[in-house]
Amino acid sequence: MILTDAPAEIDKQYVKHLVSTKMEQDSLSPVVFVENKLGLAYWCLSQLYAHSLLKYNQIKSLVGTRDKSVIEEIKRITRIMLLVNSDNYTIWGVRKKCIETLLELGENSLNILQEEIRLLNLINSKHPKSGESWEHRGWLLGKLFPTISEPDYIIDFCVEETRITERTCVLYSRCYYAWKHCIVLMQHVKSVNNKQLTRSWIQKELLRLEKWTRKNVSDHSSFHYLRYILEADLKDICDAEEAGHKLIRLTRQFHYCQFLILFFPGHESLWLYRRMLWGLLMDLSENVMLNGSSLSGVEEQVERSQQEFKLYEEEYQYKIPTLKNELVYAEQCANDSHMADFHKQRSYALAYQLYILESASKNMSLQSETNSLQQVLLTRDLTSGQSNVDLIQHKATHVLHLLKGNEQSAQVALWNQKIQLKI
Template sequence: MNVRGDGKVKPSETVKLLKDSTRCMVIINADCYSALNTRKKLIIDNHIDPTRELKFIDLLFTFPKHTKHSTIWFHRKWIILRIQQHFSSNDISQWQYEINITRRVAELYPKNYYAWTYRHWILLNIKTDSVQSKSFFVDELKIMKIWVQTNISDYSGFQHLQRCLIRIGQYYDNSFSDFYGISRRDILNKININTQLQNRDLKKNSRSDSIVSLWYKEIQFTKDLILRYPGHESLWYHLRFLSFGWIWLKLSGYLNNSIEYSFNEIDENNNSINSITKKWPELENELEFSRYCINLVNQERSERMVIQKQNALAFELWISELNDRRKKDIKDLISKLADISIDSNYYIVQNKKYSS
């Protein structure tokens, strides 16, 4: 160690000591706030190259346990935001590199909440005003559709797939809403939706057709998965998201009485294992799909099929309430769920609510 005449360590040696010591501390414990904050200060003072710091984090992510620490993900996000001024938000190569990192981490920990949250953040930071952006979103959607087929119970994966759908929708229509901001009460009362419609001039065009086609195909895809892999609640929750979105599309003017017939071509190359998945997602057809799944359960009484029946009934109840069906129909569904669900007490209480 170099020491000045007054016995103090030279500034350059102090910086080197800080860089090396904090590096070791973070390798040992990726949740060490003090070490990461010190490294942030070194980056601000230009003692650490932020791009090299990203490489260092890449190294940390080769340790599976480090991928589960939120602090290291926030540190990476902070670095990206700092160097973002040097590349456009539509510099797809930079964002693609970040996506690849999260993909590798997801393979180490498929249900890594922080990695998936970071991946959502990447999508939100890519603007939707270029063809390159659309290609990125479409490619990410394709990747996610492959992913969920091999990770059926990964809720985080399905949520990211939903984010991809929304971003593609926002490419086609920049006023396309994020459904996470719309409640079931909004749908039932049609208050916020109708207020939005008064301020928008939604006309049927190729872009709105593209959104409807995107949603329709995803509903078919999800129903296929439900039939192929029975007993997975994650699939039914994804179908709820899609059904909720479909109703929003209808209320927002994307659908009209004749649009169904313009989508006949969608089915030509469809590999659905059953024609019931191809039906237009109106209420009666959704109820028919739920009952079809229940009838399959009655033919096979395995544990997973019993769970499938519970999920199908819960979906039928959910969409019935969303469409404001008769109280008697809803009470009947609640009674059926109370008979077979492990949460029977919850449904008994719900039944009393509808009886009052």
């Protein structure tokens, strides 16, 4: 077992116990400690855990005591147990009690909590997908941040935490708990009483996630986190001008998603991400009144995207994300048999069409403003001579028929239940 970033003060009594045990068998030490990397031979793990458990059973009746020396001994014993088995929920609870007691005794909260986080960094190097350790990490942040008054320190700390989570995800891909921890960090950043720092952090996270998702297109958890970042970015709209800027940034995400879908076809995570973007677009545009600059900035973003996310297929061009354009784009993907994983791509594209049709039907039924940006996005370029209701119903029926022909019976049954075109 290899543990990286191990602290120099590794408990010597346990190392001595292991060395003496092994020396009885041969002259090879089971412990290697080089450049803050601790290596333990696998044969010794069971003995190490058994020895620590014995010590813990001798002292566990004292859990909850206010004697500092006893608390430190409990922490030292449980530290070894968690290095071997990080999913021991009971032991994590014991450490929580010890930390809370030390805080009540007036110990330096910052030092105590940072020491515990260093231990978690060590544990995560071996057990990155331990849900209990990530939960404990979030609990620590809830204790730590209320004691900090400087917004800059909180932001810097969260930046360091995101670096740790990204390193974990690089070594062990699709680590759900690491991305969930990022959501916890974002919630703490949003609570900082400094909008400029918060917005700067959100923008940096968006750029970081774009680089990550481009290399990990099947990582559903990272796209789920990206959703929360975008929602945080789009909240608290003060005026029409700010709403216009956020609409431009959201349009850029549509184009980025289109770029990924065309270069990495057949990945459901990308189509689910596009559904989320459509939902955010409807929420953002619902209360924005149409003015001369509402769509002009979006049209400029279309031109910028042509350079930033270059496409070589002439039939796939970036456009304003209206209902009509989204339906056309999904239909192109569903009919492009030259794409890799065509059958998957077709299924996901048809399901996306049904999703935005259902969304459009609900939003049209709730519209009260005739000149809202949402209405423009839903009705722009639709065929004249037929009501929007009839157009949506006709298109939904057609897509359901295609899904049946594509042998997606379960999906068809699901959407037959979900889509209710009552306007």
